[in-house]
Ligand SMILES: Cc1ncc(COP(=O)(O)O)c(C=O)c1O
């Protein structure tokens with residue numbers, strides 16, 4: 001075990017690995033997990049990180065904070081494909097564009113990475129029940145993984161979450177609390193119920209183990225690129241936990257000497273849910289020419305989120321500070337797009353690369369396109385656009401963007417009349 005403890009993202013106070021709390025006892029900030037990087041660096045070759053016990057994210061066991069990885073779900077989580085996407089990149093002048101398709105995880109979203117690691121921690125600490133609040137994906141993922149090992153699971157979601165995500169929750173047998181309110185209301189309620197009952201709380205940001213699962217996506221990207229870092233990763237952002245996880249993974253790899261430089265991490269948001277973007281802009285304005293930032297004093301102000309991309313519709317980002325730090329420290333861009341661009345990005349991705357994304361995931365592509373068109377991404381850069389959730393999660397949004405089928409009589413003539421151009 002190389003897991004050494006925790007460090008607060010706001011005030012830098014540290015805790016030993018035996019610490020069983022979730023947030024900083026000194027200031028209440030979110031915690032990041034620390035490792036004995038030098039110890040790991042002294043191991044030779046890539047074997048210092050990759051163990052071949054499992055064909056999924058648990059192959060990176062030395063950089064996971066787990067004592068008993070044998071308690072992991074038997075499902076295959078992570079090790080998703082990284083596709084070159086020349087038909088999308090070339091018209092924008094991008095020579096090295098890749099899509100990392102995390103919609104291919106067991107519950108069809110990136111969130112399985114977080115749930116995978118959180119579940120082991122819950123089982124290691126003897127939890128009886130695992131609970132969480134979710135815009136939909138984190139919950140359906142937790143429900144899926146909990147079902148895979150027979151762990152009781154309680155999920156709080158906004159009642160307006162897309163029907164497919166609610167169906168997943170129910171089908172996997174979670175106790176589903178459809179909260180009359182927003183994701184933020186569901187989050188606060190879950191916190192209170194867990195405090196009352198002593199349940200293991202998987203809530204994003206609050207629980208440091210979710211970021212540790214999410215960081216494995218960076219390990220995979222670099223391994224799939226032959227142990228080279230890309231130049232940038234574009235990440236759809238709501239709470240900011242995926243974005244901070246991607247940055248953590250890159251920093252971990254750099255610290256153990258498996259990559260020799262760090263990429264920029266770009267924050268993609270809807271204009272109608274842009275709290276992290278605003279906070280990054282404020283920090284940059286207040287700290288011209290890269291002046292040092294006192295992170296204790298940085299506040300991520302809530303917004304009133306209304307985007308149709310439900311997974312990134314967040315008023316108060318629960319891992320906002322870590323996300324803002326990740327963008328600033330990596331030198332990444334922030335960029336928002338209108339919801340119409342998010343919708344049109346769905347068929348564009350599907351037709352240009354064969355990858356079907358839900359609206360939040362398509363936001364990453366809409367922003368990649370904007371950054372390229374405005375010259376904020378250079379043609380030679382190696383760019384990874386993270387596809388965080390499968391399009392079938394929200395077929396209604398996809399239908400709105402994709403147009404209507406042609407209704408015809410069941411005759412060859414009728415079909416050929418419509419298909420005359422082929
Ligand atoms: C598909 C998808 N994309 C992006 C995100 C954003 O992740 P985060 O809330 O950690 O910023 C989520 C979170 O629910 C998601 O489900």
Ligand SMILES: [Zn+2]
Pocket residue numbers: 008009010011012013024025026027028029
């Ligand atoms: Zn602190």
